[in-house]
Amino acid sequence: MSENVETVQEQSYIAKTSGLKMKDYVGYAMGDTACCLVFGLVTSLLQKFYTDIFGLTPLFIMLMFIGARVWDAVNDPIMGRITDIVKPNKWGRYRPWFLYAAIPLTLSAILMFVNWPGLGEGSVGTMVYATLTYVLFGMCYTMLQIPYGSLASVVTTDEKERTKLSVFRSIGAGVGSVPVILIASFAYKNRVDEFGNNVIGENGKVITDMQYLPVIIGVVILALVSFAMLMLAFKFNKERVVSKPRENRPKGETLSIVKKLFKNRAFLAVSLASMLLLAGQMFTQSFYLYLFDEYFGANWMNIVSQACTYAPMVIFMFFTPKLVRKFGKKELCAVGMALAAGANLLLFALRGIDLGILMYLFLVLCFISGCGMTFMVLQVWAMATDAIDDIEVKTGTRDDGTSYAFFMFFRKLGQVIAAVAVNAALLAMNYKTGKGQIQELSTLKTMYDLATLIPAIMFGIMSLILFVFYPLSKKKVAQLQIDKEAKLKEAAEAGEVEIDSTAEVVAPVEEVPQEETTEETQEEPVVEEKKDEE
Numbered sequence: 001m002s003e004n005v006e007t008v009q010e011q012s013y014i015a016k017t018s019g020l021k022m023k024d025y026v027g028y029a030m031g032d033t034a035c036c037l038v039f040g041l042v043t044s045l046l047q048k049f050y051t052d053i054f055g056l057t058p059l060f061i062m063l064m065f066i067g068a069r070v071w072d073a074v075n076d077p078i079m080g081r082i083t084d085i086v087k088p089n090k091w092g093r094y095r096p097w098f099l100y101a102a103i104p105l106t107l108s109a110i111l112m113f114v115n116w117p118g119l120g121e122g123s124v125g126t127m128v129y130a131t132l133t134y135v136l137f138g139m140c141y142t143m144l145q146i147p148y149g150s151l152a153s154v155v156t157t158d159e160k161e162r163t164k165l166s167v168f169r170s171i172g173a174g175v176g177s178v179p180v181i182l183i184a185s186f187a188y189k190n191r192v193d194e195f196g197n198n199v200i201g202e203n204g205k206v207i208t209d210m211q212y213l214p215v216i217i218g219v220v221i222l223a224l225v226s227f228a229m230l231m232l233a234f235k236f237n238k239e240r241v242v243s244k245p246r247e248n249r250p251k252g253e254t255l256s257i258v259k260k261l262f263k264n265r266a267f268l269a270v271s272l273a274s275m276l277l278l279a280g281q282m283f284t285q286s287f288y289l290y291l292f293d294e295y296f297g298a299n300w301m302n303i304v305s306q307a308c309t310y311a312p313m314v315i316f317m318f319f320t321p322k323l324v325r326k327f328g329k330k331e332l333c334a335v336g337m338a339l340a341a342g343a344n345l346l347l348f349a350l351r352g353i354d355l356g357i358l359m360y361l362f363l364v365l366c367f368i369s370g371c372g373m374t375f376m377v378l379q380v381w382a383m384a385t386d387a388i389d390d391i392e393v394k395t396g397t398r399d400d401g402t403s404y405a406f407f408m409f410f411r412k413l414g415q416v417i418a419a420v421a422v423n424a425a426l427l428a429m430n431y432k433t434g435k436g437q438i439q440e441l442s443t444l445k446t447m448y449d450l451a452t453l454i455p456a457i458m459f460g461i462m463s464l465i466l467f468v469f470y471p472l473s474k475k476k477v478a479q480l481q482i483d484k485e486a487k488l489k490e491a492a493e494a495g496e497v498e499i500d501s502t503a504e505v506v507a508p509v510e511e512v513p514q515e516e517t518t519e520e521t522q523e524e525p526v527v528e529e530k531k532d533e534e
Contacts, residue, residue, distance in 0.1 A: 016240075017158075017488070018158035020155070023236055024155065024236070025168040027237045030172060030229050030230075030232050030236065031098065031172065032170075032173040033175050033176040034233060035173070035176065036173045036175075037179065038106075038223055039176075040177040040181075040222075041113070042137070043281065043418075044177075044285040044286065046113075047286040051426075053115055053212055054121065054122070054130055058426040058433065059423065062419055064134065065134075065416060067131070068131075068135050069412050071138075073409065075138075075142055076146065076405045076408055076409045077402065077405050077409070079146045079405055080403070080404060081402055082401070083150060083401030092238075093147075093150075094150050094401075095239055096147075096234075097143065097147035098144070098230050098237075100143065106226060109219065109223040109226070111137075112134060112219075116129070138412075145408055146401060146404050146408055149404040149408065155238065157240075157484065159481045162382045162386075163320075163321050163324050163329070163379065165381070166378060166380070166381040166382035170377050170380075176226075176229075177306075179218075179222055181302050181306040183218035187211050189208060189209060190207070201439065201444075202440060202444070206297060207294075257402050257403075260397070261403060261406055264387065264390060265471050266387040266472050267391060267403070268469075269465055269466070270386075270387050271406070271410035272465055272469075273337075273462050273465045273470065274407065276417070276461055277373070279414035280373075283455060283458070287422050288451065289302065291448065295444045296359055301362075301363065304363055305362075308366040309369070312374040313374050313377065320332075320374075320378050324379065328473055329382060329383050330383075330473050330474070333375045333380075335463075336375040336376055337463040337466065338459075340373045341455075341459035341463060342372075343365045344456035345452075347452040348452040348456060351452070384407050388404070390480060392484070393483040393487055421454050429442075429447055
């Protein structure tokens with residue numbers, strides 16, 4: 001029996017390019033922690049910083065964000081092709097970009113929040129500076145994110161390990177997203193009149209104003225910590241499959257790859273779902289700063305709402321791999337997003353009740369919404385890799401960098417949707433920007449309605465996309481794993497890829513997907529893997 005197992009393992013290329021240890025999962029998670037420490041500044045803090053400190057209007061901010069995404073339509077595919085065609089070095093194809101992007105990303109994150117003396121609040125100089133630094137940050141972030149996302153395909157080829165890798169990446173993102181909320185919660189000071197008395201708004205709450213000094217100190221600290229995390233991520237990650245450079249690439253190859261991407265239902269569906277996921281997350285993170293500060297008059301809600309959103313992730317991260325094996329990624333995520341949409345609809349229905357009671361009901365339903373979103377947040381990266389595998393199996397070609405570049409571009413379109421939604425909402429409610437403004441009660445009521453209704457619509461559409469359009473059900477993913485093994489073997493024997501023979505890979509025979517497996521058989525590798533990690 002032992003000899004048979006060894007023979008199967010020898011023949012299994014998935015086994016040869018898998019076998020992750022705990023340090024591999026943690027090392028990969030560190031990459032997204034580093035990214036989110038600075039990206040969280042954009043998703044949560046930058047919008048309100050622009051209106052309150054730079055004095056920019058919502059209309060200008062919206063147009064600036066849209067313009068930056070238009071540039072991304074050119075920038076992202078270029079970066080994807082660079083990672084695919086540049087010759088790998090001794091560290092691999094994607095991993096070296098941790099080093100290349102670290103310093104530019106750190107500096108650009110800080111520059112976005114520097115309020116240079118003399119530019120003037122809301123001036124042309126401030127608008128130009130904000131635009132240049134925001135676009136620069138976006139380019140530096142792309143330089144890191146596309147290779148980092150593509151790395152998942154070559155760290156392991158095993159579907160179960162990719163499920164865990166996606167969970168750990170999402171945990172890393174959650175850890176990286178929390179610190180910015182601390183800045184958003186404590187960077188305010190009560191507004192006082194000429195007699196030193198607190199200024200009260202039309203909703204009866206004390207008005208608070210964002211302060212520049214705690215913001216810039218916090219930004220510098222987070223950017224430096226991000227740099228350190230990137231260095232650690234570079235050290236702990238390893239590429240197990242390296243595609244050899246292809247000579248004499250055919251004319252029009254890039255266009256051909258793009259056509260294949262947009263003809264693949266799985267890729268389109270997961271890209272659209274991920275776009276709406278990021279749009280919903282960014283909208284709530286940005287808009288809640290206004291809601292908690294001016295509608296509820298309770299900035300402490302920023303921290304608590306964030307905890308309510310991420311606490312489910314901490315709870316479910318231990319069970320998600322088993323739940324995925326039992327129900328499937330598609331099935332689990334679709335039901336979860338329906339739950340998130342329902343929670344936000346209920347929040348909308350509760351508008352108008354006593355503010356003191358609503359405050360706590362809001363947080364409870366934030367937790368329920370977070371429970372529903374958790375599965376998609378934890379599995380979106382694994383689903384994207386499944387879609388790229390599906391393209392490879394159906395077309396015989398694989399270009400991870402280009403594929404991931406377009407996936408990331410869809411996510412950046414999500415940023416556009418969030419930016420348009422936030423700033424269009426502010427314009428529609430006649431939000432008054434700048435220091436010393438007092439919002440009308442009608443503005444605050446509209447603010448609450450939009451803060452709950454817009455996420456409900458986004459999450460509801462996501463659920464429909466996953467239920468109806470995304471084709472990779474539990475059964476189809478299992479078959480995909482079998483087809484992928486054949487493709488990997490073919491590529492290795494043809495000399496198109498290099499397998500890292502130094503990787504410590506001892507995968508049980510059950511890890512190779514079979515057409516029919518019992519639930520008990522599926523559980524065994526997880527038990528063995530945990531023992532190995534311990």
